[in-house]
Amino acid sequence: MTSWRNHLDIEFRRFSEVGSTNDIARQWAESSDASCGVVWSEKQTAGRGRRGNSWVCPRGEGIAATYWLRPTFPRTSWPQISLVAALALCEVLESEWSLHASIKWPNDVWIRGKKLAGVLVEVAGDDVIVGIGMNVNNQDFPDLIRDSATSILLELGQTIDRKFLLEALVSHLHQYLLQMDGNWSDLLQRVRGRCPLSGRHVRLTSQGVMREVEVMGIGDRGELWVLSDGQPEALWQADEVRPLL
Numbered sequence: 001m002t003s004w005r006n007h008l009d010i011e012f013r014r015f016s017e018v019g020s021t022n023d024i025a026r027q028w029a030e031s032s033d034a035s036c037g038v039v040w041s042e043k044q045t046a047g048r049g050r051r052g053n054s055w056v057c058p059r060g061e062g063i064a065a066t067y068w069l070r071p072t073f074p075r076t077s078w079p080q081i082s083l084v085a086a087l088a089l090c091e092v093l094e095s096e097w098s099l100h101a102s103i104k105w106p107n108d109v110w111i112r113g114k115k116l117a118g119v120l121v122e123v124a125g126d127d128v129i130v131g132i133g134m135n136v137n138n139q140d141f142p143d144l145i146r147d148s149a150t151s152i153l154l155e156l157g158q159t160i161d162r163k164f165l166l167e168a169l170v171s172h173l174h175q176y177l178l179q180m181d182g183n184w185s186d187l188l189q190r191v192r193g194r195c196p197l198s199g200r201h202v203r204l205t206s207q208g209v210m211r212e213v214e215v216m217g218i219g220d221r222g223e224l225w226v227l228s229d230g231q232p233e234a235l236w237q238a239d240e241v242r243p244l245l
């Protein structure tokens, strides 16, 4: 393991192989007096996605990393952290590489309708564990996801420095989360501006039930408002939200 601190004094720990960076981050958080840290691994043998999916990140190509923090803002705002993480990634891609990305509620980053990254937020006591999987220098994907996934390399036609990207993302996310208390309405406006689902009909799977609804937009606390059989309904979590053509 190698470790270093960035210009904000956040400690990064980089591993060659772990089970899941979220688990390593959780153990670190539980035994630490620090308020945050970052775990990055070249390979995960048990990388987790949402809905019990696994997350595969080929060595040297993607980024599998976890930023953990002990928030000073209220727990009622913790569900918004995954949207803020997705927003921070979109903004870094735009400012550093002029790539326009959007946020597919609740936790994906898309480019041109394809998945570039996913966020998995877990809570451990007073700590929040923000796992991020990003397709960065991936040249290709397995058959199952080839049509639905993309990478920065495929979008940009050039490889990029993964350490630079991760440090930029963590800095941006960290500063946003420090300002969560007073700044949420500004962040929400930015999130809403990157929501490609608004006004679209989607197929929604929630608690094992599939239905088609129309997306109205993202509500004041990060929830998704939909019209289901003509009735407005707020969703706080959904297994899957897939736009219909």
Ligand code: BTN
Pocket: 019, 020, 021, 022, 044, 046, 047, 048, 049, 050, 051, 053, 055, 063, 064, 065, 066, 107, 108, 117, 118, 119, 120, 131, 132, 133, 134
């Ligand atoms: C998803 O889109 O389903 C979320 C994927 C999150 C994957 C990342 S990779 C780093 C961190 N460690 C894990 O085990 N999962 C997250």
